[in-house]
Amino acid sequence: MRASRALGLSPRAAAALGLFLAVMLLLPFLVNAYIVSVLVVVLFAAYFGQSWNIMTGFAGQLSLGHALYVGLGAYTSAALFVHFGLTPWLGMIAGMAVAALAGSAIAALSFRFRVGGVYFALLTIAFAEFTRILFDHFGWVGATEGLFLPVANLAHDDPVRLRGSPVMFYYLLLVLSLAALVLSHSLLDRRVGYYWQAIREDEEAARALGIDVFRYKIAAMALSAAMTALGGTLLAFYDNNLYPDTVFAMGRSIEIIIAPIIGGLGTLFGPIVGAFLLTGLGETMTNLSTYFEISGLKQWFYGAALLAIVALQPSGLWPWLSRALGLWERRR
Amino acid sequence: MLYLNIIVAGLLTGAVYGLMALGLSVIFGVVRIVNFAHGEMMVLAMYGACLANAGLGLDPLLAVPLVTLTLFLLGYALQRGLINRYIARPDHEQFLLLLAVATMITASLLMGFGPDARNVQLGYAYDSYQIGAMLLDKVRLLAAAGAVLGAAALSGFFRFTRTGKSIRACADNQFGAQVVGLDVKRLYAVTFGLGAACVGAAGCLMLLLVDVQPYIATDYTLLAFIIVILGGLGSMPGALFGGILVGVSEALSGFLVEPSFKSAFSFGLLILVLLVRPQGLLGRA
Numbered sequence: 001m002r003a004s005r006a007l008g009l010s011p012r013a014a015a016a017l018g019l020f021l022a023v024m025l026l027l028p029f030l031v032n033a034y035i036v037s038v039l040v041v042v043l044f045a046a047y048f049g050q051s052w053n054i055m056t057g058f059a060g061q062l063s064l065g066h067a068l069y070v071g072l073g074a075y076t077s078a079a080l081f082v083h084f085g086l087t088p089w090l091g092m093i094a095g096m097a098v099a100a101l102a103g104s105a106i107a108a109l110s111f112r113f114r115v116g117g118v119y120f121a122l123l124t125i126a127f128a129e130f131t132r133i134l135f136d137h138f139g140w141v142g143a144t145e146g147l148f149l150p151v152a153n154l155a156h157d158d159p160v161r162l163r164g165s166p167v168m169f170y171y172l173l174l175v176l177s178l179a180a181l182v183l184s185h186s187l188l189d190r191r192v193g194y195y196w197q198a199i200r201e202d203e204e205a206a207r208a209l210g211i212d213v214f215r216y217k218i219a220a221m222a223l224s225a226a227m228t229a230l231g232g233t234l235l236a237f238y239d240n241n242l243y244p245d246t247v248f249a250m251g252r253s254i255e256i257i258i259a260p261i262i263g264g265l266g267t268l269f270g271p272i273v274g275a276f277l278l279t280g281l282g283e284t285m286t287n288l289s290t291y292f293e294i295s296g297l298k299q300w301f302y303g304a305a306l307l308a309i310v311a312l313q314p315s316g317l318w319p320w321l322s323r324a325l326g327l328w329e330r331r332r
Numbered sequence: 333m334l335y336l337n338i339i340v341a342g343l344l345t346g347a348v349y350g351l352m353a354l355g356l357s358v359i360f361g362v363v364r365i366v367n368f369a370h371g372e373m374m375v376l377a378m379y380g381a382c383l384a385n386a387g388l389g390l391d392p393l394l395a396v397p398l399v400t401l402t403l404f405l406l407g408y409a410l411q412r413g414l415i416n417r418y419i420a421r422p423d424h425e426q427f428l429l430l431l432a433v434a435t436m437i438t439a440s441l442l443m444g445f446g447p448d449a450r451n452v453q454l455g456y457a458y459d460s461y462q463i464g465a466m467l468l469d470k471v472r473l474l475a476a477a478g479a480v481l482g483a484a485a486l487s488g489f490f491r492f493t494r495t496g497k498s499i500r501a502c503a504d505n506q507f508g509a510q511v512v513g514l515d516v517k518r519l520y521a522v523t524f525g526l527g528a529a530c531v532g533a534a535g536c537l538m539l540l541l542v543d544v545q546p547y548i549a550t551d552y553t554l555l556a557f558i559i560v561i562l563g564g565l566g567s568m569p570g571a572l573f574g575g576i577l578v579g580v581s582e583a584l585s586g587f588l589v590e591p592s593f594k595s596a597f598s599f600g601l602l603i604l605v606l607l608v609r610p611q612g613l614l615g616r617a
Contacts, residue, residue: 109607113610118423122606127599129599133593136592137593265424295447297443302435304432
């Protein structure tokens with residue numbers, strides 16, 4: 001047990017991961033532009049899910065307002081780019097700092113006043129919605145009219161200014177998601193990861209063992225928020241337009257958390273598996289409902305699929321899938 | 333005087349909000365489930381009242397018993413058939429379950445009625461009463477009266493009937509209730525049914541005041557969350573009080589600041605109360 005824990009992956013799992021990566025690296029050369037755009041959506045979902053997973057999956061604090069950090073990251077870097085021509089690589093650091101600060105402040109306020117569980121979840125929604133309405137009236141970033149980035153010249157990619165084709169974003173996101181995977185894995189192996197899991201399983205017991213619960217919960221929130229904001233920057237430069245009502249939408253917060261829950265909350269690969277499944281499902285439903293021309297059909301099947309998953313595999317698909325494929329992952 | 337009119341209008345609308353939120357509060361207080369499909373059930377009830385109006389020619393006020401009974405049965409069946417199995421599950425699984433239910437309700441409404449807004453035409457829609465310099469809209473007054481009656485009926489049920497007392501026993505001590513032989517699962521189903529019934533009545537009353545379309549459901553869910561937390565999750569007077577508070581705050585901020593800013597004030601109130609008094613204004617610590 002100890003040896004395999006140190007390794008993290010069995011040889012078979014390592015081989016499967018290598019194969020998966022090779023396929024992902026080659027895919028843009030094999031498929032058409034539409035599939036690439038869908039894969040970009042998958043990778044966004046996977047990365048946001050991985051970021052959220054640290055807060056809720058590892059440290060056990062249910063956040064339902066992660067759109068807030070997507071929005072802060074997106075708006076900070078985009079506004080700095082539009083108004084001052086600042087490169088998004090510096091803008092994203094500013095965005096991450098803003099989001100980390102906001103996340104720590106929200107977490108500190110909540111946990112200082114012992115707001116936990118369902119109340120904490122509702123508080124995160126409240127802060128996200130509050131910020132959305134503020135941005136609706138924030139003229140410097142376009143308010144409800146939206147903030148637009150100069151359209152990219154697709155002839156050649158310009159990674160310095162993050163102007164380019166979906167393929168460029170695909171590879172950027174792939175690297176980002178892989179980095180998040182490595183980071184999550186190494187965090188779980190460290191003291192901080194064990195502390196988080198102790199807090200998740202039993203906060204009082206963790207406190208009794210001398211863990212500074214307050215500090216570690218804030219650290220989880222700050223890291224999760226900063227990672228989410230980094231994805232938000234990429235989203236802003238990929239979409240080229242930002243509206244408060246879509247960027248900060250409650251629907252986005254919910255979308256962010258469905259993939260990791262369905263994939264397997266607190267697992268390393270759950271967010272990625274969930275992102276593939278959900279985006280694939282969503283695209284299929286969109287195509288089907290366009291074919292049948294019934295509005296609402298997509299959402300209906302989407303809801304039914306969620307219901308089926310929560311009924312059949314409530315702890316997520318990855319634990320089941322990894323067992324079925326004979327891959328072994330240390331549980332959480 | 334204008335202020336008084338605005339405050340009174342907000343107060344009356346707030347009573348209907350309160351009845352809706354009362355349903356959420358009752359469900360959480362007893363079953364310990366956060367009903368993320370609350371707004372969706374509300375919109376379902378509003379469409380039910382629309383349908384009763386279009387098909388049977390019923391005034392939304394007269395549709396209250398029918399819609400309330402339907403929602404009660406739906407709520408009962410939902411808890412009995414589905415949610416009861418998730419009682420002891422982690423928060424995120426319950427969230428996903430109710431999110432799935434919510435998504436399917438909205439999608440069904442979208443398929444059945446389309447995305448356009450609907451309302452009912454009432455002969456008395458623009459009638460009002462004048463008391464001194466104060467103007468009272470007839471629809472608002474009727475809706476608020478209905479909401480207060482509904483809340484009183486529920487309160488009476490919990491106080492005086494055997495089932496109501498059993499449900500309170502479950503809420504106080506689930507294990508103890510089981511020990512003395514109460515059928516907790518059935519009582520949970522009745523409770524969820526009652527919560528849904530509140531929403532059923534509130535939906536009919538709300539239709540007197542606003543149009544309905546499928547996508548407003550999330551707004552109602554959030555509104556109900558805000559109200560019950562302001563008043564105190566699980567507290568019945570708290571839900572009504574919170575509803576009235578939000579109704580007045582919406583009316584005032586819509587008038588003084590800007591209508592698009594009114595929910596920012598509600599969320600601001602929520603944040604303030606959660607941080608300063610997380611058990612809610614009328615909740616027990």
